[in-house]
Amino acid sequence: GDSVTQMEGPVTLSEEAFLTINCTYTATGYPSLFWYVQYPGEGLQLLLKATKADDKGSNKGFEATYRKETTSFHLEKGSVQVSDSAVYFCALRGAGNNRKLIWGLGTSLAVNP
Amino acid sequence: DGGITQSPKYLFRKEGQNVTLSCEQNLNHDAMYWYRQDPGQGLRLIYYSQIVNDFQKGDIAEGYSVSREKKESFPLTVTSAQKNPTAFYLCASSIESSGGIYNEQFFGPGTRLTVL
Numbered sequence: 001g002d003s004v005t006q007m008e009g010p011v012t013l014s015e016e017a018f019l020t021i022n023c024t025y026t027a028t029g030y031p032s033l034f035w036y037v038q039y040p041g042e043g044l045q046l047l048l049k050a051t052k053a054d055d056k057g058s059n060k061g062f063e064a065t066y067r068k069e070t071t072s073f074h075l076e077k078g079s080v081q082v083s084d085s086a087v088y089f090c091a092l093r094g095a096g097n098n099r100k101l102i103w104g105l106g107t108s109l110a111v112n113p
Numbered sequence: 114d115g116g117i118t119q120s121p122k123y124l125f126r127k128e129g130q131n132v133t134l135s136c137e138q139n140l141n142h143d144a145m146y147w148y149r150q151d152p153g154q155g156l157r158l159i160y161y162s163q164i165v166n167d168f169q170k171g172d173i174a175e176g177y178s179v180s181r182e183k184k185e186s187f188p189l190t191v192t193s194a195q196k197n198p199t200a201f202y203l204c205a206s207s208i209e210s211s212g213g214i215y216n217e218q219f220f221g222p223g224t225r226l227t228v229l
Contacts, residue, residue, distance in 0.1 A: 041223075043222045044220040046217045100158060100171070101218060
């Protein structure tokens with residue numbers, strides 16, 4: 001079945017460092033891919049998405065490119081801020097009629113000033 | 114403002130008691146979902162509903178029950194049969210179109226349930 005694997009955390013960075021959180025997936029067809037962010041004590045918010053191969057999702061300085069050839073959707077940001085400290089989830093939705101999202105386990109990011 | 118509300122934010126229950134978590138949305142979304150979140154385990158789907166008066170079990174439905182009598186409401190009952198109910202519970206909704214384009218899920222703020 002479909003699955004999502006993302007790098008384990010926690011990830012600890014200094015402010016203004018470059019961030020990469022790896023996400024790879026297994027799915028048939030062409031799934032839609034998502035990154036969600038969860039700030040402490042809150043629900044999840046959609047950060048960005050891509051619905052077809054080579055699409056680049058971007059938001060708030062974060063980017064991720066849908067790579068069909070490597071089945072990846074890595075999250076990147078050129079210069080992180082303390083306010084980016086959160087848990088980041090990679091997710092996919094299959095190409096069929098199944099409405100469910102398949103979730104990665106989440107990667108915790110801590111940014112130090 | 115449109116959104117999803119969950120109440121209460123914190124809930125305490127004695128062992129052996131049933132408890133119902135509220136989830137309401139005014140986004141006019143067709144589909145609604147309940148997830149459970151435990152440290153280090155990501156999100157696990159409990160139940161979901163694609164349309165009023167219909168719902169399906171997710172991956173960890175045992176010990177939980179739901180109803181979907183209205184489009185905007187999807188309450189979750191944690192029964193005494195749930196062996197380890199202490200967790201953070203998240204409700205979500207999504208609009209469904211035939212093309213599947215509008216398929217991201219929108220989340221409520223969550224309810225933290227603690228069994229004493």
